[in-house]
Amino acid sequence: MKIFKVFSALNKGFSAVLCLMALGLFALPVRAEAPRLFEVPGVSVDVTADSAQAARVQAQSEGEQKAFVRLLKRLTLSAYHDRLPQLSGVRIREMIQDFSVTDEKASSVRYIAHMVYHFRAAAVRSLLDLHQIPYAETSSKPVLMLPVYQSAGALMLWDEPNPWRSAWEGLGKEGGDGLVPMVMPVGDLQDVRTIGPEQAIEGDVQRLTEISKRYQTGDVVVAHGIMRLDAGYGLPELEVYLTRFGSVLQENTVVKTFTGIEGEDIQVLLARATVQLKTQVEDNWKEDNLIQAGNAKVLPLMVRVGNLKDWVRVRNRLNGVAIVRHADVVLMRQGEVHLNLNFIGDAQQLALSLEQADLMLWEEGGSWHLGLRKGAQKVP
DSSP states (O other), rough: OOOBBBOOOOOSSSOOOOOOOHHHHHHHHOOOOGGGGGGGEEEEEEOOOSEEEEEHHHHHHHHHHHHHHHHHHSSSSSGGGGGGGOOOOOHHHHTTTEEEEEEEEEEEEEEEEEEEEEOOOHHHHHHHHHHTTTOOOOOOOOOEEEEEHHHTEEEEESSOHHHHHHHHHHHHOOOHHHHHHOOOOOOOOOHHOOOOOOHHHHHHHHHHHHHHHHOOOSSSEEEEEEEETTTTTTOOEEEEEEEEESSOSSSEEEEEEEOOOOOOOOHHHHHHHHHHHHHHHHHHHHHHHHEEETTTEEEEEEESSSSSHHHHHHHHHHHHTTTTEEEEEEEEEEEEEEEEEEEEOOHHHHHHHHHTTTEEEEEEEEEEEEEOOOOOOOOO
């Protein structure tokens, strides 16, 4: 549980009322024990057994296992998925903080429900550290997906039909369960006027920024898919150039080729490609944000604030930064708050994680400073 602690007396520049308000705010727990990242929603179970009670017990066990595996895959690189620890039902249950059930239906022998699980963050981290599996906890801002389809020399983005765009829309319906939520544009007249397929694949910064602002996303991912026939076997072949534009530590283009299987429908080939490419986007993000065991640091920094509301906004955003374990207020005076920021990772990872919460970290005059990004939406 993340709690801000006041270590020094507040400066006389604050009124007595503000001092009491500040003390009250800092005394409250400001981060839940199981943050949203460790919540696994939408776990579906459907079990038939000898009795309703037996079906319910079995469904609960299956739901816990499903949720646990989904959580570990969410946090880790796909290359480590075959190394993930397999725990008994009892051990998994010990790592669950709580769960809730919705859409529950039961008969004399069958049990159907949707479940939401909250896992104990510290327990999950300890487990991954024990097995020496690096993991990431920084959720990206939503990214806008622009699927540009090229077939027989023609480029399509907003045209209908665009089977490549349809495949990505179908993937989105499965829900964003990873660290990189994806948003699909609606494809209306405003989108058409903002950016075309040629401008998307050329990385037109002005137009990419404009359409990203419309959908309030952090970055834009352009997936340029080129459909052709494999010369050797006469099977459909999809070559994809996948580029993420925006805040990533290292902008790069991933090139992948997907070859159709005999008798496979092209739409199935495209759907198969989107699943693997979404995993690639997730892995690229995790690579930039991997946490290694024992990599804890403390960074003294200052937050410039005009009033108490400014500080509360910064504090609330800081709360959502997963790699920040806790922050201790060591001095508070008129116009500034001094913190010791305890975090996991390195300075680049911290800056990138803060950016996802619309916070900026910079060095000035040999000291580190933290503040709201210009244009950030105000939050309570």
